Amino acid sequence: MQPEPRRAVLVLEDGSVFEGTAFGAAADAIGEVVFSTGMTGYQEILSDPSFRGQIVVLTYPLVGNYGINPEDVESRELQLNALIVHELCREPSNWRSNRSLDKHLRAAEIPAVSGVDTRALTKHIRQAGALMGAISCERGPAELLARLKLNPNYSAIDFVKVVSCAEPYVWEESRGKRHRVALVDFGVKYNLLRVLSQAGCEVTVHPCDSSAKDILATQPEGVVLSPGPGNPALLDYAIESTRALIHAKPTLGVCLGHQLIGLALGASTYKLKFGHRGANHPVLEEATGVVRVTSQNHGFALDRAGLAEAGATVSHRNLNDGTVEGLRHRELPLLSIQFHPEASPGPNDSLNIVRQFVELLEAA
Amino acid sequence: MSDGMKVLIIGSGPIVIGQAAEFDYAGTQACRSLREEGITTVLVNSNPATIMTDPDVADVVYLEPLTVSFLEKIIQRERPDGLLPTLGGQTGLNLALELAEHGVLERYGVKLLGTSLDTIRKAEDRELFKRLLLEMGEPVPDSLSVENVDDAARFVERCGLPIIIRPAFTLGGTGGGVVRTQAQLSTMVQAGLDASPIHQVLVEKYLQGWKELEYEVMRDAGDTCITICNMENIDPMGVHTGDSIVVAPSQTLTDKEHQMLRSSALRIIRALGIEGGCNVQFALDPASFNYYVIEVNPRVSRSSALASKATGYPIARVAAKIAIGKRLHEIPNAVTKETTAAFEPALDYCVVKIPRWPFDKFPGGDRSIGTQMKATGEVMAIDRRFEAALQKAVRSLEIGGRSLLWREPGWDLPKMIGQSNDLRLWAIFAALRDGMALEEVHQLSGIDPWFLRAFQRLVQAEEAISAGGSLLEAKQLGFPDAVIGELTGKSAESVRSERERLGIRPVYKMVDTCAAEFEARTPYFYSTYDHENEALPTTGPAAVVLGSGPIRIGQGIEFDYCSVHSAWALSEAGCASIMVNSNPETVSTDFDSSQRLYFEPLDDESVLDILANEEPATRQAELGAQHSVQVVCQFGGQTAINLAEAVERAHYRIAGSQTTAIDLAEDREKFGQLLRELSIPQPPGATATTVQRALDVAASVGYPVLVRPSYVLGGRAMEIIYNDTQLRQYLTLAIAVSPSRPVLVDQYVEGTEVEVDLICDGTEVLIPGIMEHIERAGVHSGDSMAAFPPLHLTADHVARIVDFSTRMALGLGIRGLLNIQYVVRGEEVLVIEANPRSSRTVPFLSKVTEVPMVRLATLVSLGRTLAGLGCGTGLLPPPPFAAIKAPVFSMSKLLGVDAYLGPEMKSTGEVMGIDWTVQGAIAKAFKAAGVDLPERGAVLASIADRDKDAALDTLARLDRMGYRLFATSGTARFLAAHGIAVEAVRRIGEGSPDVVDAITTGQVQAIINTMQGGGPMKDGFEIRRAAVEARIPCLTSLDTAREFVTSLEGPPLRDLGVAPLTEYTRRHLGTGHDREGQAVMGGGGGH
């Protein structure tokens, strides 16, 4: 028997209210409300550290169909603050599935809401921009709105410190691989570690606030600056270490790592209206004219202005809105991309970036 | 670069099973797309019912047979720079290959655009394709290409059974099948070899219970590759994708599984070097990451049409631009207008496709569904929940209002679920209702539990609804009002009123390709029971065009042609056109064919909901009747006309002929009364509601009689009856077919059938032309060859036809189109029926007369007059050319179906032949329809006694031309007695070799066979089926046979010329008429 359905409400900071049915944990949540347009991959999304601090709306309306399996895990825990879907599937079907989405969220104490007109909500976010929101089963809209007013804004919080590892470690399956690589964990997804390992890298993962000196002391051949959540401009410590690292070793920056490279070179970042989250973002590689469909998850972007002065050229461009999707540097051996070559979820069309990074290591 | 270039596009020819309206959609988009780039398009297609063959779609249109020699003539004349081979289905692709192989392309310097010849070969030849995949390391099931039965047997020794047989270069799985026992092996392999034009089949391990998935991918010359859509077949491997219930996007795949297949599809399109669209089919193990590549189609396909409509991404349009060298990111996104075509659509809804099978027409046919496609068409439905999309798709099927509740007492459920067939979905629901365990249904059907659980939820919801559960929840699950009514003992109308009272009404959401991430301007909507409504009422004058639903026998692509033209005419008249249709294969469901598209079922509920959305009751009251949205019911075939009553009952305005006119034409009693008042004769007959009354009517008019239930299109259940016994037998059947509707009994008049389509504005009538059928009345008009202008009518006949037609149109109160069928016997002209709507012949007639009939009818429906539109009235003068329309059948796909022609329509499509002489036009029509006889061939005759005298002349002429004649014993004796050299063959049961052997061994290349009156005879049936299997013409009407022989006597086909359609039509119009023609073309109001 299913438990009695509990009504839940989502209140946005502009006062709009969306109603639905609660599932997952019986808890309240506050976070930045963002939407993701991927049609598969909810399990990976749950454990993607870049969703820290956010309430994620899935635009695909049927969620939970293939359940949860023990393998498609992207970090040590579930990361997002809450999940909002149109329809929850309670009876999943897939050979690897060993529990339902509902159970999984309950176990991780993450609240969720189903039965929401997610398309209306998505349109609202598209028009108003990403907004702070609160969900609850107990509290009414007025009370939630009051709470929202007291809560610090998403963009003012450093989530990287929360999601990064506490101690350095070596990614197990990569042990003994040819190239020794240091990865700074701003909120890495395991799949980046997997694809680096498959490309022949032994990856040592360092906490986000490690100093460049400590990292370089391990004598890596190259450095990877990982993706991660939130506003890069808040991360002075990371910008500083990045500056030193890119001048010392061949570097691959991905997503937040890419933004940090830009900031370290002297460029600036800005908040996108509602971000890029999904598996269908077209990115043009300027050098070849090839367009690749990429997996993306970011709310901030590098400002094109100032890049030239910083010695950087834009190597990749988003075809939808023209935003900067990748950088190369006049002198430094670096690869910097805004999208996720490790996908998971999303298309595996950009693994060439990882291969190029290995080539950089081999050339060095 | 491409500016000023001339490109030849080959269409896909007649509609047949496996190749339906999707290629009209593709070709039309391609022509428009290329013209946008400044390219001159030359289009060749033999199918006059298509939109692509309209003068305003392509620059130059040829309606000529799709054969190498005719295409060579066209190429010689037009000298195109390039040929686009990938938009005309398998027909177009095969022809392009043949043209290349015959050196035609080289000879005239025609470049193949987009995908190269080499690629086409690699993708189409199963052996080459397999080798390529193995080189790439892509998994393919164990298989072997064989050219004889022995090699197949050796494969089975090695790999075991079951195996599947798949012939090279065929469509819709023709000739394929699953071999489960050793006994089936040799016959099935042989059948496959025969079906393949290159005599090659692939024998392959049968993947029982694996999931079947399709990926639609595109690639440009710069190597950018994208996936438009993936689709999951609910029916597992073994059921042809065209016959599967399909969902998009996939529902049971994790991201890892999806990306694995997506990456494989992209690797394959890259390795093949395709430039354009491509469809890749996969089998996926439901319990591991193992997958196999099943096949690729290196072209636009049925699946890509579905993917286009499911996502809003115009695949054919983009593929055409890629073919001329454009890169994906240089092509603007037609949906958002701001982004480009280089992206992958994100769906925020679920799409369900259900095939539409022809077994309502052929209840005796083999209903099993396997690797060979049998559906004639399909429906698609969109909703935010799978259950709702499924139920909406079922509503769209138009199978006599049958919902998922439908079941028949005699069903053997385990058997029906175990071996797929057209009723399996209903059988599963029945079984679940009866308490069959879900696991058992899964074991039997192989269908993924995810789908079965959804079915089970619906069954549980039925119980909840019966118990008075929530109406809103029922609607969210997609239960139609009618079903809720059935479950709660109410009428659909009262459920509707209750909904209205509670404010439960659907909202409409947009198909925008991007899940609302960007602002989109596509006016493409679907209904759902959710919160926000995105389809605000259209402002200004608007009219809803009701489309024609799935392609089926009796209601084909012609009605889509009419719907689209009506939408165009409305826009031109300053009236916003709002299209409603459920068929993803069509041009009408392109979001730019109208100002707004509702992808919805065509039933009372959905049409009234749409009307309520377009014109909320409040606004109706405010604006009054003057401004209310109008509904155009006369272009979507019987589907649309049947909706008129509900529209009127709800007080919406019908444009054109009102329900009174419709009723008057369709109600036999009232129609008969009107004809009597007008003194227009009809074959004597009457309506009967009891068996006794029917027998009395038959006695008074005399046998043979023609009987049928009223209100059906395509002549369903119609038969010629010769005596009381047959009549009694028929009546029990027919009453079962249509219980609430009476049966009509008419004298069967054996005369010449004549057809007229006209436009009436209430005071004046324009008759663009009269068509005379080659086959005598008794062969359904849809299955007859038709000649324009008429061949044998006297001036007196014509005068009478014009007089009757005119008075009938005025008497009925027609505003718009009227189709009338007559039978002419001696001096008499008798009315068979009148259809107060567009008809199958409207596109044909519009093309050959250059009268834009649908446009005029639409404008007249809006209140314009023929005079005001600058048109002439009365009958237009006949042209100096001849055009012949010929039917095309899909019998080879339909096992167990008898191929004889009768009053029951059986053809799936049509072609036309046009030439300066009648003989030339007939020869072209036969050629285009695939009715062919090699020089010095042999013909088998098996003629019923009462036809023998009439057949003599035709057979004697064949003999004189040097054809060898074979005949069954009676016919052979008859011919011999008349001094004709003939070889007798044994009847079935007289020992072998018998008549069927003569056919299967290839001794004869054509058959002339007429039936003994009184239902199909076993022998004849076997002969006709054998002919179908052997793919040789089987003519069952002596009229067709006579004309065929005449065409053989005429000049050889190679002497016939080709000309663009307008060259034929313009010449006769001359200057005077031309001016009038222009007035017609350019006289649209409102701007």
Ligand SMILES: Nc1ncnc2c1ncn2[C@@H]1O[C@H](COP(=O)(O)OP(=O)(O)O)[C@@H](O)[C@H]1O
């Ligand atoms: N090895 C196989 N095992 C089981 N079913 C198969 C196998 N190969 C093909 N099929 C079924 O046969 C259908 C038709 O085969 P396909 O190669 O796609 O031919 P077509 O050219 O007619 O589309 C497929 O859709 C699939 O359901």
Ligand SMILES: Nc1ncnc2c1ncn2[C@@H]1O[C@H](COP(=O)(O)OP(=O)(O)O)[C@@H](O)[C@H]1O
């Ligand atoms: N009284 C009749 N005598 C001879 N043939 C008839 C008669 N009535 C109908 N037919 C034949 O049957 C066919 C189908 O009949 P019709 O009334 O046109 O039905 P439908 O609605 O299916 O088009 C006609 O095309 C004609 O060939």
Ligand SMILES: [Mg+2]
């Ligand atoms: Mg196929």
Ligand SMILES: [Mg+2]
């Ligand atoms: Mg008729």
